[in-house]
Amino acid sequence: AFSDTTPTTTTTPYTGPTTTSESTSTTNGGGGGSDCDAFSKTGELTQYGLEQSFLGNCEFAFDSASNLGITNFVALPQSFEYNNGLNCGRCIKIKCSCEQSTFDGVCSTGQDTIAMVADSCPECNAGDVDSNLLVWNSVTGNESPSRFDASWEFVECPSAFRPNPKSQLRWKTGSSQWWLGLQPTNTRFGIVSITARRSDGNEFSLPLGGNDVGFSFWFLSANSFFDTDQYPITIIVTNTEGDTASGTVFSTSEIVANTYLDLDALL
Incomplete structure (x- = not known):
């Protein structure tokens, strides 16, 4: 949630590489240039106090992302772009807008910054982004907490957010052949469907779980589909680009x- 007080943390802002396509930050942030508002979505940028992404509503495991996935993250509007958890684990690129409706001239040393969606923001309007401190400092150039236009x-998640060469599915706590949840991890793009196919x-x-099982888990409940002798079962995952990858459960x-x-490709 937005706070108008100066944060007490002393974390050093992430500056990241600035020259390659794998960068999480690039130069030419808000405050100049004809392409300042070239990104497709606009809204207010605010900063909130969550420090690690596995504490967000997406319910990431601590070890399911690299250090950048754990520390460089944002919350999207719960009723809009968060999309009931469908966009958990996706990456966004964000920058301050050139034209600020309230605070002209801010973000002069800010950078275009890539961050992972790890949480929802109940009070945010469509297009708003609530960022953690590291992302806020990178985007704004260490401005004090406020409300800026962004x-x-x-975007595709860079390799810095993907610790493994292939995508994976994490079994949720309590999973068994009678009730289970699967969470996509280590992906380049968003996931749009998960299908299980028996032998x-x-x-x-x-279906995606939502409040019942966890916002970023796809689940099976009170169903005998996995309680069967028809193994192996193939799990087929599809991303927003139409690419698929699969993994096999043998028993x-x-x-x-x-x-x-483990899936057989990087999604």
Whole structure:
């Protein structure tokens, strides 16, 4: 949530590399240039106090992202771009707008910055972004907490946010063949569907969990689909670009909470 007090943390702002396509920060932030508002979404940028992404509503595991995925993150409007958790784990690139409605001239040393969606913001309006301190400092150039106009868009997550060469699915706490949740991790783009296919050809499309099971988990509840002798079961995952990857579960003994199912490609 937005605060108008100066934060007490002493974390050094992340500056990151500034020259390659894998950078999380690039030069030419708000305050100048004809492309300052070139990103597709606009709204207010604010700063809130959450310091680690695994404490956000997306319920990331501490080890499910690299250091940047844990520390460089934002919350999106709960009723809009957060999209009931569908955009958890996606990356955005954000910068201050050239034209500020209230505070002219701010963000003169700010940078275009990439951050991961890890939380929701209940009070935010469409297009707003509530960032943690590291992202705020990078985007604004260490301005004091306030409300600035910003521009942003969804982008591919750079390798700094992806600790593994292929995408994975994490089994939620409490998962078994009778009830389970699967959370995509280590992805380049957003995930739009997860389908399970048994060896007999039957398929089940897992719905996204929401409040019932966790915002970024796709789940199966009170269903005998995995309680079967029709193994192996193939899990097929599709991203926003239309790419697919799959992983194979060979028996119920492999459904173990807080372990990972490796997929055969990077999504």
